[in-house]
Structure formats: C-alpha cells, structure tokens
Amino acid sequence: MVKKKYEKPVIKKLQMGFMNKFGRGYLSHIRQAIDGVSIDKLVEMYGSPQFVFSEKRLRQNYRRLYNSFSNRYPNVQFGWSYKTNYLNAICAILHKEGEVAEVVSEFEYEKARNLGVPGHKIIFNGPFKTISSLKRALEEGAIINIDHFEEIQDIERLAQSLNKKVKVGIRINMDTGIVPQWSRFGFNLESGQALDAVKRIAYGKRLVLNGLHCHIGTFILEPKAYSLEIEKMVNFAYQIEDDFGFKIEYLDIGGGFPSKNRLKGIYLPPEVIIPSGEDFAEAICDTLLRCLRPNDFPKLILETGRAIVDEAGYLITTVHAIKRMPDGLRAYVVDAGVNLLFTSFWYKFNIEIDREVQGIPEPSIIYGPLCMNIDVVEESINLPPLPRGTRLIISPVGAYNVTQWMQFINYRPAVSLITIEGKIELIREPETLDDILGKEKLPQKLQLNLED
Amino acid sequence: MERLCIGVSGINAVDNPGPGIGVIRSLKEDKDLKIETIGLAYDAMEPGIYMDWLVDKSFVLPYPSSSEEEYIRRLIYLKDRVGLDMIIPTLDAEMPLYIKAASLLEAKGIKTFLPTKEQFDFRGKTKLSQVAEKIGLKMPKTKTIASYQDLMKAIEEIGLPVMVKGVFYKAYRAYTYQEAVGYYRQIVAEWGYPVVVQEVVTGEEMNVIGVGDGLGNDLGLVGIKKLWITSLGKIWTGVTVKNDVLLKAAKKFVQKFNWKGAFELECIVSADDVYLIEINPRFPAWVYFATGVGVNLPAFMVKTAFGLPLKSSRDYSAGKLYVRYTYDIVTDMSVFQNIITKGER
Amino acid sequence: MERLKQLAISEEGFIFDPVTGNSFTTNGTGLFILEALKEGREEKEIVDLLTEKYGTDKENVSRDLMDFMEQLRSYRLI
Numbered sequence: 103m104v105k106k107k108y109e110k111p112v113i114k115k116l117q118m119g120f121m122n123k124f125g126r127g128y129l130s131h132i133r134q135a136i137d138g139v140s141i142d143k144l145v146e147m148y149g150s151p152q153f154v155f156s157e158k159r160l161r162q163n164y165r166r167l168y169n170s171f172s173n174r175y176p177n178v179q180f181g182w183s184y185k186t187n188y189l190n191a192i193c194a195i196l197h198k199e200g201e202v203a204e205v206v207s208e209f210e211y212e213k214a215r216n217l218g219v220p221g222h223k224i225i226f227n228g229p230f231k232t233i234s235s236l237k238r239a240l241e242e243g244a245i246i247n248i249d250h251f252e253e254i255q256d257i258e259r260l261a262q263s264l265n266k267k268v269k270v271g272i273r274i275n276m277d278t279g280i281v282p283q284w285s286r287f288g289f290n291l292e293s294g295q296a297l298d299a300v301k302r303i304a305y306g307k308r309l310v311l312n313g314l315h316c317h318i319g320t321f322i323l324e325p326k327a328y329s330l331e332i333e334k335m336v337n338f339a340y341q342i343e344d345d346f347g348f349k350i351e352y353l354d355i356g357g358g359f360p361s362k363n364r365l366k367g368i369y370l371p372p373e374v375i376i377p378s379g380e381d382f383a384e385a386i387c388d389t390l391l392r393c394l395r396p397n398d399f400p401k402l403i404l405e406t407g408r409a410i411v412d413e414a415g416y417l418i419t420t421v422h423a424i425k426r427m428p429d430g431l432r433a434y435v436v437d438a439g440v441n442l443l444f445t446s447f448w449y450k451f452n453i454e455i456d457r458e459v460q461g462i463p464e465p466s467i468i469y470g471p472l473c474m475n476i477d478v479v480e481e482s483i484n485l486p487p488l489p490r491g492t493r494l495i496i497s498p499v500g501a502y503n504v505t506q507w508m509q510f511i512n513y514r515p516a517v518s519l520i521t522i523e524g525k526i527e528l529i530r531e532p533e534t535l536d537d538i539l540g541k542e543k544l545p546q547k548l549q550l551n552l553e554d
Numbered sequence: 555m556e557r558l559c560i561g562v563s564g565i566n567a568v569d570n571p572g573p574g575i576g577v578i579r580s581l582k583e584d585k586d587l588k589i590e591t592i593g594l595a596y597d598a599m600e601p602g603i604y605m606d607w608l609v610d611k612s613f614v615l616p617y618p619s620s621s622e623e624e625y626i627r628r629l630i631y632l633k634d635r636v637g638l639d640m641i642i643p644t645l646d647a648e649m650p651l652y653i654k655a656a657s658l659l660e661a662k663g664i665k666t667f668l669p670t671k672e673q674f675d676f677r678g679k680t681k682l683s684q685v686a687e688k689i690g691l692k693m694p695k696t697k698t699i700a701s702y703q704d705l706m707k708a709i710e711e712i713g714l715p716v717m718v719k720g721v722f723y724k725a726y727r728a729y730t731y732q733e734a735v736g737y738y739r740q741i742v743a744e745w746g747y748p749v750v751v752q753e754v755v756t757g758e759e760m761n762v763i764g765v766g767d768g769l770g771n772d773l774g775l776v777g778i779k780k781l782w783i784t785s786l787g788k789i790w791t792g793v794t795v796k797n798d799v800l801l802k803a804a805k806k807f808v809q810k811f812n813w814k815g816a817f818e819l820e821c822i823v824s825a826d827d828v829y830l831i832e833i834n835p836r837f838p839a840w841v842y843f844a845t846g847v848g849v850n851l852p853a854f855m856v857k858t859a860f861g862l863p864l865k866s867s868r869d870y871s872a873g874k875l876y877v878r879y880t881y882d883i884v885t886d887m888s889v890f891q892n893i894i895t896k897g898e899r
Numbered sequence: 900m901e902r903l904k905q906l907a908i909s910e911e912g913f914i915f916d917p918v919t920g921n922s923f924t925t926n927g928t929g930l931f932i933l934e935a936l937k938e939g940r941e942e943k944e945i946v947d948l949l950t951e952k953y954g955t956d957k958e959n960v961s962r963d964l965m966d967f968m969e970q971l972r973s974y975r976l977i
Contacts, residue, residue: 108953108960111928111967113914115921115974121598121894124616124624279680282700369745373622374651426966430973462926487963887922891913894924 109460110487115430133454133495136416137520141456141493147526148516150420150493151438153504155519155529157195160414160500164199167359167379167406174387177399181225183357184210186407186501187415190217191519191529196410197223204405208235211244225354225403227273227315229287236260240268247271247315247354249288251302258308271313271354272299276334278327280319287317291334297341304346311348314339317356317405321365325377325385331355332386336393339400354403355386361412363498364450379409408501415500417442419479421492422471432466432487436494439470439477442514443499444506446479456493459486468494472511504530509538558587559637560856561629563594564644564839565602565609570786573644575601576842577852578608583845584853586862592636594643598893604883611636614897618651626655633664640665640859642816642852644836646723649674667765667859668815669835676811677833679721679750689806690799691821691830694753705738706731708751717752720745725787727754752831757824759783760797762804763837763844765851765858768814773854774868775804776844778876789840792876794847799828807833816841816851843876902976903937916976923974928953932967936977942968 134140137156144154164180171178181204182196188210193203194217203214206228212235214224221242226235229249236253237260239246248254248270261268273288274296289296303309318331332355339350359382362372390402419438427433440446453468463484470477479496507514517530560581564572578591593602593612603612613632616624632638641664643652652659653674656666668674677685679698686693694717697708709716709731718737719725723745728734734751741749764775777800782791804819818834837852844851847870854864893899907915912930914923925933928949935945946961953960971977 106927106953108949108955109926109928110963111926111932113923113925113929113967113970113974113976115923116598116894122596122614122617124614124620124628124897279698282704365746369619369647370650371619371621374618374654426969428973430970462924489959887915890922891909891911894922895909895911895913 107460109462112462112464112487114462114464131454132456132458134456136495138524139520139526141418141495144518144526145418145420145493148518148528149532150418151436151442151515152418153442153499153515153517153530154416154418155189155192155500155517156414156416157519157521160192160195160411161199161522163410163414164196164201167383167404167410168200170380170383171387171402171404174383175390175399175402177401179352179401179403181354181403181405183405183407184214185505186357187411187504188213189504189517189529191527192411193217193219208232211235211239215242225405227405231256233260237264240264245269245271245313245352247273247288247313248299249273251299254299254302254306254309258306261308267308267310269310269312270303271315271352272296272303272311273315273317274335274338275316276318276331278318278330278334280322280324280327282319284317284319288315291338296338300342300346300348304348311342311346312350313352313354314350315354315356315403318358320358321360321408322358323360323375323377325381328355328382329385329389332389333393336390340395350400352401352403353390354405357405357407357409359406359409361408361498361501363412363445364452366448366450412498412501415498415503417496417499417503419494419496421488421490421494424488424490427467432464432485433469434466434485434488435469435471436479437471438496438515439472439479440474441470441472441477441508441510441512443470443479443496443503444508445499445502451480451496451499453480453483454495454497455485455488456495459488459492461486474511509533513538556588557590558639558856558860559590559592561592561594561613561632561638561641562644563596563615563642563648565593565595565605565612566597566600567602567605568600569784570788571839572600573837573839573841575605575608576839576845577642577644577837578602579842580845580850580852581856582608584850587853587856589856590636592632592638594641595893598890601883603893603899604885604889612893612899614893618645618648622651622655625651626658629659629664630662633662638664640667640856642667642837642855646834646836649835665859667855669766669813669817673811673813674835677817677835679719679832680748682830682833685807685811685833686830688810689803689830691803691828694755694822694829694831696753697751698748699738699751700747700749702735702738705734705749705751709734712751712753715754717750717754719750719752721748721750755822755824755829757822757827757829760795760800760821760823760828761838762800762819762821763816763841763851764804764808764818765816765855766808766811766813767858768812770809770812772805772808773858773864774844774849774851775801776847776849776851776870777801777804778840778843789876790878792840792843794843794870794872794874794876796872797823797828799823799826803828803830816855840876840878844870846876847871847874903933906933906976908933919975921974923976928963929967932964 180201182201184205202223203219204225205211221244224244226239226244226246274291275285275288276291289299303311360376364372419436421434423435425433463486465482466485468480513533516532519527519529562574562577564574566572567575581589590610593609602609683693695712699705715729720741726737759780762777765773777795778792779795780789780792816837818838820832822829849870912925949960950957
C-alpha cells in the first residue's frame with residue numbers, strides 16, 4: 103500500500119478581515135535552477151548566501167530596451183550607471199553591448215578607467231567631483247555634467263591651466279509632475295537658475311556648453327513624466343542655441359525606469375502597474391521627434407541602471423532556523439539579511455523556494471542573520487512549513503545591492519555569473535578575514551597577549 | 555434569451571458598502587435578461603456570500619495585490635467551473651488589473667466593459683484638474699504629495715481644513731496640521747504613495763452616475779443629491795435631481811473622452827459653481843437608486859456588451875427618494891465553512 | 900482533553916469552538932492528531948502512530964508535533 107504523503111500538522115485561527123483562503127500577500131513558487139544551472143550546484147561551488155547573475159538576462163534586458171529606443175530615434179546612447187552595479191564583470195558585459203560608463207565619483211571614474219573604458223566614453227555626473235578627478239576627466243575627454251556654480255568655477259580654472267576650451271554639459275532639474283521632485287541636483291529650470299548657469303558659462307568664455315542632463319527621479323511609473331522632461335529640455339536647448347550660440351549636442355535624460363520589483367507601499371502587483379520599456383521609449387521618442395527642429399537629432403543619452411540589471415540578479419540564501427513567535431507567527435532565520443539586501447527597505451521581493459514542500463502555507467516572517475532587530479528580509483509571506491536547509495531564491499536583486507551592501511558582522515559572500523554558454527564563473531570571491539584586517543592598524547601598545 | 559453568467563465583485567455590503575449587491579440586484583430585476591449572478595469576494599465575511607436570494611454562487615478570489623498570474627488563473631477556473639460570460643468589477647483597487655487583462659479575458663470568453671488604461675489614468679486624482687477644465691467644472695485646490703514636508707507646504711498653500719486622500723481609497727477631513735499628519739500616515743501605511751491634499755469646498759454634495767459606450771454616447775445618466783450621509787461619508791438617504799451644469803458635464807465627459815464603462819462624478823455644488831471632487835471609474839454603491847428610477851445601468855451595460863437592444867427612453871424624474879436600510883440574516887456555519895475551506899459557495 | 904472534546908471538527912478540517920466562538924482550520928495531519936488527542940493518547944504514542952501511518956522519520960514528526968501542541972496551547976485549546 104502506498105502511504106499517504108506526510109504533511110506538517112498546522113492549525114490556524116480564522117481572523118476577522120483575513121478570511122481569504124489565498125491569503126494576504128503572494129504565494130511563493132518553486133525554483134530549482136537559474137538559467138538551467140541547479141541551485142544545488144551553485145551552492146556546492148560557491149556556498150550560501152550567494153549572489154548569482156544571469157548574463158543572458160542582462161544582455162536581453164539591455165538589448166530589448168536599446169532596440170525599443172533605437173527603433174524610434176536615430177541617435178541613442180546608453181550609459182551604464184555604475185552606482186547601480188559596478189562589479190567589473192557586469193560593467194564589462196554592458197560595455198561590450200555598447201554602453202559607455204556613467205560615473206558619479208572619483209572612485210567610480212577610476213574603476214571605469216581601470217576596467218579599460220577610455221575617458222571619452224565616460225559620463226561624469228554627481229554633486230561631488232574632486233578637483234583631481236575633474237582634472238583627469240578633462241584631460242581624458244570625458245563628458246562632464248556640471249551640478250552647481252562652484253563646479254563651473256572649478257572647471258574654468260582647470261581649463262585655463264590646461265589652456266584649452268572644454269565642452270561641458272549642465273544638469274538641470276524641473277517639475278515634471280513627479281513627487282518628490284528631485285531638486286537637489288543641478289540647476290532649477292523654472293526658477294531661472296538654469297538660465298543663470300548658462301549665462302555664467304557664456305560670460306566666463308572658457309567653457310562650451312554642449313549638453314543638458316536631467317534625472318527626474320527613481321522608479322518612475324509614469325511615461326508621460328518623461329515626455330514632459332523631454333519637452334522642457336528641448337525647449338531649453340533651443341533657447342540656449344538661439345540666445346547664446348551654443349550647440350546642444352546631447353540630451354541626457356538620466357535614468358529612473360523601474361524594474362519589475364514590488365515596491366512596499368504600492369498596492370498592485372508589478373506586472374499590472376509597471377509600464378514596459380516600449381511604453382517609455384514611445385513617450386520619450388515621440389516627444390523628441392515632435393519637439394525637435396527638422397534634421398536636428400541631438401544624441402539621446404539614457405542612464406538606465408535598475409531596469410537593466412535588477413532582474414538579472416538573484417540571491418540564494420538558506421534557512422538556518424525555524425521559530426514560532428509568541429504571537430503565533432512562524433519565523434525563519436536565513437543566512438542573508440539587510441547587510442546584503444539594502445533594497446529590502448523598499449522592496450517586497452519575489453521569494454522562491456528550491457523544493458516542493460507539503461503543508462498549508464501560513465504567514466511567515468523571514469529574519470536575516472544579524473544580531474539586529476531591523477534585520478528583516480520579509481515581514482509577511484505565505485510559506486509552507488520549510489525544513490532547515492531549504493534554499494530561498496530572492497529576486498530581483500541585481501540593482502544597488504552589490505554596491506550598497508555592508509561588511510557588517512558577516513563577510514560579504516561570493517558573486518557568480520552564469521554565462522550565456524551555461525558556465526558558472528566566480529566574479530567576486532567571498533571575503534575573508536584578511537580582506538578586512540588588511541586595512542587595519544593596531545598601535546604597538548595595544549597588542550594583546552592575554553594567553554600568558 | 556439565453557442565460558448569462560455574470561461575475562460581480564464588491565459584494566461587501568457592510569457599513570462602507572461595495573457596489574456589488576446594487577449591481578446584482580439591478581441585473582436580477584431586468585425583465586429581458588436571465589442572469590446567473592456570481593459573487594466575487596475577497597473575504598469569507600462579505601455579506602453578499604450569504605445573500606443567496608440575489609447572489610447565486612460565490613467564490614473567493616486572491617487579492618488583486620497578490621499576482622496577476624494567480625488572479626487570472628482563478629478567473630479562468632471560474633470560467634471552466636460555472637461558465638462565466640462577463641465580469642463587472644466594482645472596486646477601485648481591481649480596476650488596473652482588469653483593464654490590463656481585458657483583451658486576455660475577452661479571448662478566454664469573459665467579457666468586460668471597461669475604460670482604456672489611458673482613460674482610467676486621466677481621471678486619476680492627480681490629473682483631475684485637466685478633466686474638470688475640459689468638461690466645464692471647477693476644481694478645489696489640490697496638491698499631490700509624498701512627504702511630510704510636502705504636506706506642510708500643501709497645507710500652507712491651501713489653508714485648513716483640508717481633505718487628505720489616498721489614490722484609491724480613503725478621504726479624511728483634517729482641521730489641524732496634527733490631524734492631517736495622522737491621516738497622511740494612516741493612508742500611506744495602507745495604500746501607499748502618493749497622497750492627495752485638497753481644499754475643502756462647502757456646498758451641496760451632488761453626484762452623477764452613468765455608463766459610456768466608448769464611442770462618445772452615454773447609456774443613461776442619473777443625478778442625485780445626498781441628503782444624509784453616515785459618519786463614513788456614505789449616502790443613507792438621497793433624492794434625484796436634474797442639475798443642468800452637472801448633467802451637461804457628465805455628457806461632455808463621455809463625449810470628450812469616449813469613456814467606456816461605468817462612472818460616477820462626485821461634485822459639490824456651491825451657488826452657481828460646480829466643483830469636481832472625484833471621478834470613480836466604476837459603479838457607485840448606490841447604483842440601485844438609478845435602477846429604481848428606471849435607469850438600470852448595469853443591465854444596459856450587459857445588453858450593450860452582448861449587442862442586445864436597449865429601450866429607447868432612459869430618462870428619470872427628479873424628486874424620487876432613496877432610503878438605505880439595514881437587514882439581518884441568520885444562517886448556520888455551513889456556508890462559512892465552505893467558503894473557508896473550499897473558497898466557494 | 901475536556902476542551903478538545905467540545906470542539907466541532909468537520910472532515911474538511913474546519914473547527915468550531917462553541918465555548919469561545921472561534922473558528923480554526925487544520926490539515927489532514929492536524930485532524931489526525933486532534934482525533935488522537937481526543938481519544939486520550941499520549942504524545943509519544945501519537946508520534947508512533949504518525950510515523951507508522953506516513954512512514955516518515957520519527958525525529959521530524961516529534962518536532963512537528965511539539966510545534967503543533969505549542970499552537971494548540973497558544974489558542975488555549977488544550
């Protein structure tokens with residue numbers, strides 16, 4: 103006789119307002135492999151936790167987005183937003199696809215150069231550019247977008263010492279109906295500050311203004327906001343061309359496209375509310391073609407980070423302990439927490455399990471390994487009773503996590519890449535004690551010899 | 555006439571009632587239609603599940619916030635199970651999902667009668683002023699905010715008291731800054747960003763219900779005034795009115811935007827000024843009021859969706875009274891038990 | 900086990916407690932345990948019965964039973 107399959111016994115009290123057999127929150131699904139490579143194999147090779155990137159997905163995402171723009175507008179360039187993910191392997195893939203580098207600090211600039219990106223293929227943005235980095239960028243012919251009046255001065259001085267006229271862009275900010283308005287970066291358009299910056303540049307006579315840069319916000323769900331951005335940028339560009347004689351050669355519209363991640367505080371699922379790349383491309387390119395003068399096709403630069411890399415990244419983590427909280431809620435302790443998942447503060451991730459588990463799903467909470475109260479990976483998810491050792495595959499986590507992760511309490515884990523050919527490549531080794539101690543200095547008088 | 559199987563959501567006929575029961579009652583009362591009504595519920599305690607003289611069968615659906623795939627899978631199960639021919643969603647939080655899935659559902663043999671995404675977005679709380687202007691109505695001062703700082707600024711500009719509203723649900727009147735902060739926090743916790751802050755305009759609260767055919771024509775319009783509202787702001791008694799400005803604005807709204815589907819214009823009439831407060835892209839909870847005065851909009855909608863003829867006179871007279879009342883049902887646990895364990899009745 | 904005997908338990912795993920008016924749902928294994936408890940069986944005995952019935956390992960079953968009993972206690976059903 104075939105024995106009935108065992109299920110962990112569960113009893114649930116019915117609560118008013120929560121009587122939906124499908125439960126609040128979404129159900130988890132099973133994922134046994136990423137791009138055909140089994141989770142077991144990945145963990146066996148490089149341990150848990152582990153970030154895993156899919157080269158296939160990364161290239162697909164880029165190509166899909168690039169095509170939706172280049173099919174509609176003749177002069178398109180993507181700049182890879184380093185801060186979103188500056189692992190060399192990820193940057194290299196996107197550079198090979200044709201992206202230039204978009205950096206926002208001296209560190210990122212040096213990282214791009216070190217990887218082999220020539221200066222003229224780097225866009226240098228941000229509110230804090232050191233004099234030494236500006237000097238190098240000017241010498242190497244990088245595209246520089248100025249953030250404030252002090253920077254105009256800095257670049258003018260450097261141009262004088264280098265004895266050449268240099269091309270620069272300015273970053274502007276504006277009202278596109280998006281709240282909160284990102285007014286802390288660049289020069290405000292509506293107040294006339296942006297025009298003042300142009301006047302100041304023209305008056306200084308050392309710089310040639312040839313580009314406009316803007317970035318209206320992040321995780322924008324409204325393609326029309328970009329239409330408005332474009333319209334204002336183009337009008338401003340022509341005002342500059344007509345009144346000051348500069349030729350605006352590029353319009354850099356920044357990033358901000360969302361990935362299919364679920365923001366906390368937004369009720370509907372991402373499939374329903376997140377517009378496709380096509381929707382954004384259509385809004386942007388249609389407006390461009392409508393507003394531009396005949397035969398004028400300035401370069402359209404996009405600095406899309408999240409929409410390209412987020413869905414290419416996964417985090418494998420393992421259930422280490424199971425608890426029952428005093429309020430009856432089931433809790434799991436896993437080996438990856440907010441130290442690795444910075445974006446968990448605003449995302450509700452897709453969490454998949456690596457095996458079939460019998461039993462009634464119940465609302466569960468997932469805690470990270472840190473000895474810290476805030477270390478919560480997921481506050482409420484319906485999960486069947488998971489045994490110790492179950493792997494959870496968390497996604498999308500490709501954007502911002504491997505740049506904003508912390509070496510806090512634990513080492514940072516391995517990052518692997520599944521190549522198009524199906525090979526598993528280690529692209530960042532797990533940290534060891536030496537990585538962290540290497541920079542520390544212990545004064546002679548504090549040397550310990552407690553064992554004597 | 556063939557029997558049609560129609561799913562209706564919002565059968566939560568509680569103190570803040572969903573429109574579902576009104577829609578279902580309207581469908582049942584139309585003499586030309588033979589309709590099997592399917593209640594689509596999100597909780598085992600929705601009263602409609604227990605109102606078996608109106609709701610023939612009931613099913614629990616996953617929340618619209620779960621995942622599109624899971625939600626659609628459940629609807630297709632219903633198609634197979636009971637032969638669902640059409641769905642009339644009546645809850646705001648469901649609308650984006652149904653609008654997006656409309657053609658997919660149509661292909662599966664489930665009709666809907668809904669606005670396009672563009673139309674839906676246009677009447678959103680954050681863009682309403684553009685609509686108001688186009689249909690000749692005024693708008694109270696409105697700010698869309700996403701931070702305490704914005705809230706402070708908005709209150710400074712608008713002046714107290716203000717209405718604090720979520721994008722889908724909830725609207726509170728705040729008399730002090732502290733109160734506004736409290737409501738803001740409450741709305742964000744439940745419904746997220748952004749939040750709308752609006753000037754309070756005083757006057758008579760008048761609404762219009764209607765259905766547009768998507769080609770610029772309306773299937774019928776009924777204007778009402780709320781005479782008495784509950785502490786939650788829901789109509790308890792009302793009267794039909796024929797306010798020219800209001801009805802013309804509703805006609806213009808259907809014409810200018812080729813609106814398809816049900817809608818409700820919420821307005822405040824102050825002397826000669828008519829302020830647009832909100833446009834709901836669905837039937838309101840008092841939809842049966844219109845049916846009761848001879849304009850059975852849910853039935854008109856179903857007939858139009860299935861290409862059936864409408865009666866030519868779809869007018870109503872002013873001065874008809876609406877009185878809502880409560881009712882008690884006593885039943886045993888078996889229905890509850892079924893809906894809990896099987897998700898259906 | 901007096902409390903348990905008062906419960907109305909359906910075959911589908913729906914439980915109504917007439918004393919408190921609370922309702923609960925449980926799964927097949929849970930039903931099996933509740934019936935065994937009503938019959939007055941010891942926990943050790945129940946572990947054996949479950950192991951026998953499902954052919955799973957004892958350690959697992961006793962850990963699960965412990966958790967289940969904890970849930971029953973938190974609902975004040977035992």
